[in-house]
Amino acid sequence: NDVSRQGCLSLDVIEQAEVEVERLNILKASKMKELVFKRQNELEEIYRGVHMDVDSDAARQILSSLIDSGNVNLSDLLSSMDDQIIKAKEQALSRKDILDKVEKCIFAFEEEKWLDEYEKDENRYSAGRGAHKNLKRAEKARILSGKIPSIIETLTAKVKAWEIEKEIPFLYDKVPLKHTLEEYTAQRQEREEEKRKSREQKRLQEQHNAEQEALFGSRPSTKKPLGQSTNANTMVGTPISRRTPLGHHGVSAGKERRESGRVHNLTPVNYVALPKDDSVSRRN
Incomplete structure (x- = not known):
């Protein structure tokens, strides 16, 4: 047994070959496993790119x-x-x-949401930084928001046609897209109704305030302007002459008093009476 025949493999060589074959088989299995999971990654990327339902953990566990x-x-x-x-x-x-239409629809939803927040900002028209850009964005958002009903209608029709052709529901991130559109439409109608009620409430409040202002603001003031007489026949600061019970006599009496005053005023104020001369008195 110690001597090997010429042209025959020794047991050591055979054992080494068996070990090498086993190693290569393990290496091959490892490489094939890597390729399989690489294909699985590629498959998952395709599914995620089109928002298709895929259970990555379960699929990898089965493959392993x-x-x-x-x-x-x-x-x-x-x-x-x-x-x-x-x-x-x-x-x-x-x-x-x-x-592609879902992406446009999502963009329209986001712009509508931004517009709602923008219109709630009382300082949106202030001359702050970026106010001009926001104003332009708001104008575009209003136009886009008005197109949302038609966008949803077109998208819903395409989804229904696809489901009829494929005979399966169109799932978007594991949720039927048609159901999502119907739910969003209902929520949007509720928001629009709330906005309408809010605008109506605001209009009624403004109308009430205007009526109150007209009612109380037009009431004449109880205070009389300065210099105005309570008599309707008098001018401000200039009373109108009236006949008195004295008639002309009253006027004459006043005139006589004025003339009497003039007579008394003929005597000088500094007049001093001189004493009579004694000699003249004795001659008399």
Whole structure:
């Protein structure tokens, strides 16, 4: 046994070969496993790109179990993954038109929400930084907001046609898109009704304030202006002459008093009476 025949492999060489084959098989399985999960990543990227439902954790767990069991041919598994990728790309292409309109719809929703917040800002017209840009954005948002009903209607019609053709619901992030559109439409109608009620309430309040102002603001003031007589026949600061019971006699009496005053005023104020001369008195 110690001597090997010429042209035969020794047991050591055979054992080394077996070890090497096993190592290569393990390496091959590892590489194939990497390729399988690489295909799975590619498949998931396609699904996520078109908002399709995919359970990544469950799919990876199934693949790991199949590979570790050794009961599956990795080449066949890899070929199956390639077929799934081709099918996913076809599904993504069929969803592209609808998804493009979904993006426009989402943008319109976001702009409408921004517009609602903008209109609640009492300082939106102030000359602050960026006010001009916000004003332009608000104008565009109002136009876009008015188109939302028609955008939703068009999108809903396309979703229904797709579901009839594929005979499956159109899912968007695991939720039926048609249901999402119907729910948003109902919520939007509720918001519009709330806005209408708010505007009506504001209008009624302004009307009430105007009526109160007209009612109390037009009432004449009880205070009399300065210099105005209570008599309606008198001018401000200039009374109108009236006949007195004295008649002309009253006027004459006043005139006589004035003339009498003039007579008394003929005597000088500094007049001093001189004493009579004694000689003159004695002659008399």
